[in-house]
Amino acid sequence: MDYYQIIKRPLSSEKSVGDRNSTNSYHFEVNKKVNKIQIKETIEKLFDVTVLGVRTLNKVGKKRKYRNKVYKTSGWKKAIVTLKDGDKIDLGY
Numbered sequence: 001m002d003y004y005q006i007i008k009r010p011l012s013s014e015k016s017v018g019d020r021n022s023t024n025s026y027h028f029e030v031n032k033k034v035n036k037i038q039i040k041e042t043i044e045k046l047f048d049v050t051v052l053g054v055r056t057l058n059k060v061g062k063k064r065k066y067r068n069k070v071y072k073t074s075g076w077k078k079a080i081v082t083l084k085d086g087d088k089i090d091l092g093y
Contacts, residue, residue: 006034006042010091011078025082026089030056032077039079049087055080 008029016027030039036054043051061075083089 001031001034001038003042003046006031006038007046010089012091019080023082024085024087025080026091028079028081030077030079032058032075034077036079039081043081043089047089049089050084051081052084053082055082 008031011027011029019025036056039054040051057078059076059078061073063070063072
């Protein structure tokens with residue numbers, strides 16, 4: 001699988017910015033089918049940093065209602081990547 005298919009996008013929320021400043025960890029949305037080893041290798045190759053650990057979460061889709069019809073949003077996978085002290089990823093914001 002291509003590196004750009006594994007990492008879909010970086011996540012920017014209040015929690016992710018707080019983690020970035022306090023514990024040097026970054027949040028990404030990743031492909032559902034990849035594992036922690038593939039995520040680690042991808043981050044190290046794309047951003048030229050040293051990864052200490054990877055934690056993953058499977059976010060379950062929610063039920064939504066629109067005009068008396070119920071549908072379910074799709075789920076997605078989140079990865080929290082912790083970097084070595086001194087390493088940074090420039091996300092542009």
